[in-house]
Amino acid sequence: MPSFRALEVDRDDDGYTTRLVERTDIDLAEGDVTVDVRWSDVNYKDGLITSGRFDLVRRFPMTAGIDLVGTVAESTAEDLPAGLLVTVNGHGLGTDHPGGFAERARIPHEWVTPVPEPIDDLSAAAIGTAGFTAALAVRTLQEHHVEPSTGPVLVTGAAGGAGSVAVMVLGALGYEVVASTGRREQEEKSLLRLGASTVVDRLELLDAGQLGRARWAGAVDTLGSRALATVLAETRYGGTVAAMGMAMGVDLPASVVPFISRGVTLAGIDSVYAPAPARRSAWALLAERLDLAALREITEIVPLAEAPGRGDAVMAGQVRGRLVVDVRA
Ligand SMILES: NC(=O)c1ccc[n+]([C@@H]2O[C@H](COP(=O)([O-])OP(=O)(O)OC[C@H]3O[C@@H](n4cnc5c(N)ncnc54)[C@H](OP(=O)(O)O)[C@@H]3O)[C@@H](O)[C@H]2O)c1
Structure with a gap:
C-alpha cells in the first residue's frame, strides 16, 4: 500500500510539537469520500492549532490543516464522482478530524463543496477558510x-x-x-x-x-x-x-x-459549521466576482514542512494576503 506524507500535531509535557510522518490509507479517518489532496493553506486558526494556543485540538496526534483542496479519489456519493475538484473548509478539520496538511484525506460527503468554475485548484486554496x-x-x-x-x-x-x-x-x-x-x-x-x-x-x-x-x-x-x-x-x-x-x-x-x-x-459569521446552502452561495459569489489573477498576486506558496512556522507569522499579523501550502513539496 502506498504511503503519503502528513504533518501532525502532538502534545507532550513541554507543549505542542509538529512533525512530518508517513501514513497509509489504513490510517485515514471515517468518511465516504477519499480525496487526493493537492493544496491546503495557512489561516489564523492554523497558527492557533499548530502553536497550541487555545487548545483547539480534540485528540492527538492530529493531522493539522483546517482546509483542503484536491480531487475525489474514491466516493460512494453520486454527486461527488472520482476526479471532481473539491474543497473542505472547517467542519473540525485539523481539530476534531484529520485535516488538510496531508496528501490524502477521508471525510463525510456532507462536508465536501465542489469547487465552482472558473476557480482552479490553487485559487481555491488561496481562497481557503x-x-x-x-x-x-x-x-x-x-x-x-x-x-x-x-x-x-x-x-x-x-x-x-x-x-x-x-x-x-x-x-x-x-x-x-x-x-x-x-x-x-x-x-x-x-x-x-x-x-x-x-x-x-x-x-x-x-x-x-x-x-x-x-x-x-x-x-x-x-x-x-x-x-x-x-x-x-x-x-x-x-x-x-x-x-x-x-x-x-x-x-x-x-x-x-x-x-x-x-x-x-x-x-x-461562522465558517466552521456553516450549512451547505450558505457554503455554496459563498463559493458562487467568489466564482462570480473574485479576480483570480489579483488573488494570485497576494498569494505565497510554502512547502508542507514550513506551514507551522508560517502559522506563527500569521498570528503575529506579519503575513500579507494568503499563504497556500503545497502538500506535495
Ligand atoms: N468566523 C470564522 O469562522 C472565521 C473564519 C476565518 C477567520 N476568522 C478570523 O478572522 C480573523 C482574520 O483571519 P485571517 O485568516 O484573515 O488572518 P490574517 O491573514 O492574519 O489577517 C488578520 C489581519 O488583522 C490585522 N491584525 C493582526 N493582528 C492584529 C492586532 N493585534 N491588532 C489589530 N489588528 C491586527 C492585520 O491586518 P492589517 O495589517 O491590515 O491591520 C492582519 O493582517 C482571525 O481572527 C481569524 O481567526 C474567523
Missing part, C-alpha cells in the same frame, strides 16, 4: 440590505487574508470600500488595486466612544475587541456589521447605544 468566510460576511451584508448605493462599507484587518478577499469582492460588487489597516504605508497601493476606494489607518478606529460619527453603511470586521466596538459606534442608522474575527482580541468593550439609538445590527 479566510476567503470563504469573507464571502459569507459579504453575503450577510447583502441579506441585511447593505447595497452599494447605501453608503461606504468598512473592512478591518484589510491587508490580512480575509480582509483582502472582502475588499476584492465588495469592490467588484460596486461598493465604496474603506480598507482599514495597521500597515497603511506598505499596503495602501495594493489595497487600492484590490478594490478599496480609500485606505485608513487602524488607529483611526479606536476612539469613537459609545456613539461616534455615523460613517459606515456596513462593515466586515476581522479584529474584534476595541476595533469592533468602534466600528459599531460609527455605523450609520440601520447598518449591519458582520463580525468574523478576533485578530485584536476576543473581548468586546462596547455599549448597547448603537443598537438602541441607530438600530445597528451585529451579525455573527
Whole structure:
C-alpha cells in the first residue's frame, strides 16, 4: 500500500510539537469520500492549532490543516464522482478530524463543496477558510440590505487574508470600500488595486466612544475587541456589521447605544459549521466576482514542512494576503 506524507500535531509535557510522518490509507479517518489532496493553506486558526494556543485540538496526534483542496479519489456519493475538484473548509478539520496538511484525506460527503468554475485548484486554496468566510460576511451584508448605493462599507484587518478577499469582492460588487489597516504605508497601493476606494489607518478606529460619527453603511470586521466596538459606534442608522474575527482580541468593550439609538445590527459569521446552502452561495459569489489573477498576486506558496512556522507569522499579523501550502513539496 502506498504511503503519503502528513504533518501532525502532538502534545507532550513541554507543549505542542509538529512533525512530518508517513501514513497509509489504513490510517485515514471515517468518511465516504477519499480525496487526493493537492493544496491546503495557512489561516489564523492554523497558527492557533499548530502553536497550541487555545487548545483547539480534540485528540492527538492530529493531522493539522483546517482546509483542503484536491480531487475525489474514491466516493460512494453520486454527486461527488472520482476526479471532481473539491474543497473542505472547517467542519473540525485539523481539530476534531484529520485535516488538510496531508496528501490524502477521508471525510463525510456532507462536508465536501465542489469547487465552482472558473476557480482552479490553487485559487481555491488561496481562497481557503479566510476567503470563504469573507464571502459569507459579504453575503450577510447583502441579506441585511447593505447595497452599494447605501453608503461606504468598512473592512478591518484589510491587508490580512480575509480582509483582502472582502475588499476584492465588495469592490467588484460596486461598493465604496474603506480598507482599514495597521500597515497603511506598505499596503495602501495594493489595497487600492484590490478594490478599496480609500485606505485608513487602524488607529483611526479606536476612539469613537459609545456613539461616534455615523460613517459606515456596513462593515466586515476581522479584529474584534476595541476595533469592533468602534466600528459599531460609527455605523450609520440601520447598518449591519458582520463580525468574523478576533485578530485584536476576543473581548468586546462596547455599549448597547448603537443598537438602541441607530438600530445597528451585529451579525455573527461562522465558517466552521456553516450549512451547505450558505457554503455554496459563498463559493458562487467568489466564482462570480473574485479576480483570480489579483488573488494570485497576494498569494505565497510554502512547502508542507514550513506551514507551522508560517502559522506563527500569521498570528503575529506579519503575513500579507494568503499563504497556500503545497502538500506535495
Ligand atoms: N468566523 C470564522 O469562522 C472565521 C473564519 C476565518 C477567520 N476568522 C478570523 O478572522 C480573523 C482574520 O483571519 P485571517 O485568516 O484573515 O488572518 P490574517 O491573514 O492574519 O489577517 C488578520 C489581519 O488583522 C490585522 N491584525 C493582526 N493582528 C492584529 C492586532 N493585534 N491588532 C489589530 N489588528 C491586527 C492585520 O491586518 P492589517 O495589517 O491590515 O491591520 C492582519 O493582517 C482571525 O481572527 C481569524 O481567526 C474567523
